[in-house]
Amino acid sequence: MRYLVEQSGSKVIVHGIKDFNLKETLECGQCFRWNEEDDGSYTGVAFDRVINVKLDGDILTIDNTTLADFNDIWYDYFDLGRDYGKIKETLSQDEILKAAIKYGEGIRILRQDTWETLISFIISQNNRIPQIKKVIENLSRLLGHPIVYKDKTYYTFPKVQDFIMADVELLNKSKCGFRSKYIIDAALKVFNDEVNLFELQLYDTYDVRNMLMSIRGVGPKVADCVMLYSIGRYEAFPTDVWIKRVVEFLYLKRKTNNSDVQSFAKEKFGDLSGFAQQYLFNYAKDHVSKDVFKERKN
DNA sequence: CGCCAGGGCTAGC
DNA sequence: GCTAGCCATGGC
Numbered sequence: 446m447r448y449l450v451e452q453s454g455s456k457v458i459v460h461g462i463k464d465f466n467l468k469e470t471l472e473c474g475q476c477f478r479w480n481e482e483d484d485g486s487y488t489g490v491a492f493d494r495v496i497n498v499k500l501d502g503d504i505l506t507i508d509n510t511t512l513a514d515f516n517d518i519w520y521d522y523f524d525l526g527r528d529y530g531k532i533k534e535t536l537s538q539d540e541i542l543k544a545a546i547k548y549g550e551g552i553r554i555l556r557q558d559t560w561e562t563l564i565s566f567i568i569s570q571n572n573r574i575p576q577i578k579k580v581i582e583n584l585s586r587l588l589g590h591p592i593v594y595k596d597k598t599y600y601t602f603p604k605v606q607d608f609i610m611a612d613v614e615l616l617n618k619s620k621c622g623f624r625s626k627y628i629i630d631a632a633l634k635v636f637n638d639e640v641n642l643f644e645l646q647l648y649d650t651y652d653v654r655n656m657l658m659s660i661r662g663v664g665p666k667v668a669d670c671v672m673l674y675s676i677g678r679y680e681a682f683p684t685d686v687w688i689k690r691v692v693e694f695l696y697l698k699r700k701t702n703n704s705d706v707q708s709f710a711k712e713k714f715g716d717l718s719g720f721a722q723q724y725l726f727n728y729a730k731d732h733v734s735k736d737v738f739k740e741r742k743n
Numbered sequence: 744c745g746c747c748a749g750g751g752c753t754a755g756c
Numbered sequence: 757g758c759t760a761g762c763c764a765t766g767g768c
Contacts, residue, residue: 474749475749566749566750567750569748569749569750570748570749570750570751571747571748571749571750571751571763571764572748572749572750572764572765572766573747573748573749573766573767574748574749575766575767576748576765576766576767577749579766580765617764620764620765620766621764621765622763622764622765622766623762623763623764623765624763624764625764627751661751661752662750662751662752663751664750664751664752665750665751666749666750666751667749667750667751670749683749684749685749685750686748686749686750687749688749702758726749730749735747745768746767746768747766747767747768748765748766748767750763751762751763752761752762752763753760753761753762754759754760754761754762755758755759755760755761756757756758756759
């Protein structure tokens with residue numbers, strides 16, 4: 446991927462962007478701290494920074510940043526080094542994915558901070574996206590650090606130490622509900638180095654998954670999300686109720702279980718499973734009913 | 744009021 | 757091994 450990159454004041458402008466749609470990428474449920482502005486741009490907090498991103502044709506404008514931060518952080522965050530055209534071409538050999546990709550051609554998989562992703566997806570269990578966003582926002586306001594951008598105050602996502610210092614009572618103010626004990630266990634295990642988030646890259650995916658799942662409240666689905674959205678394990682295929690419905694309804698044409706869905710993905714999509722999952726999840730939300738297999742009574 | 748939510752834990756087979 | 761019931765909270 447070759448881009449022409451220039452700096453203009455507080456903005457970094459990138460020419461030559463392809464396969465990128467902000468709404469599809471930032472509102473598909475992989476991240477929770479981006480909000481759309483009136484002009485269609487998005488403002489969000491990531492890696493202790495607040496930026497605003499706008500996409501006009503093939504021109505991506507990132508405001509409130511520097512060339513150094515673009516190279517060190519945002520290039521990888523938005524996965525700009527990857528050829529999504531090639532991935533989509535490969536996956537489109539499958540007719541169902543072809544349709545799903547057509548429905549979300551501009552989806553990219555972000556590379557987010559591992560700690561934030563871990564806590565975010567612990568919060569995601571048995572919860573809805575708007576509520577997940579609220580809880581993460583509450584946690585950031587309670588424990589993070591303020592940053593002012595265009596007269597508005599934003600808050601960084603709290604560090605491990607910030608959670609260690611907090612008691613259950615404070616965490617409960619975030620409305621995280623029964624997940625507070627999970628968040629505390631995650632903070633303790635990471636703080637005590639029982640789980641080293643910076644060394645996950647050293648292990649193979651099977652081991653990383655089990656290491657993450659040693660944290661209470663982290664099961665297969667949450668572990669897969671952390672691996673896919675923060676450490677680039679694209680063979681992961683996070684299997685939630687929607688993905689299960691897609692595989693049952695569109696592929697296998699029968700009821701199944703999560704274990705079989707995992708095997709199916711590994712065989713069908715291999716190293717591209719994570720990308721396939723994104724396209725399918727996005728498609729399923731709007732095209733697959735939640736009671737596709739509910740048998741009619743009477 | 745009851746139901747459910749990008750799941751996971753626990754108890755009971 | 758497998759699965760039903762439970763979990764805080766809020767929206768419908």
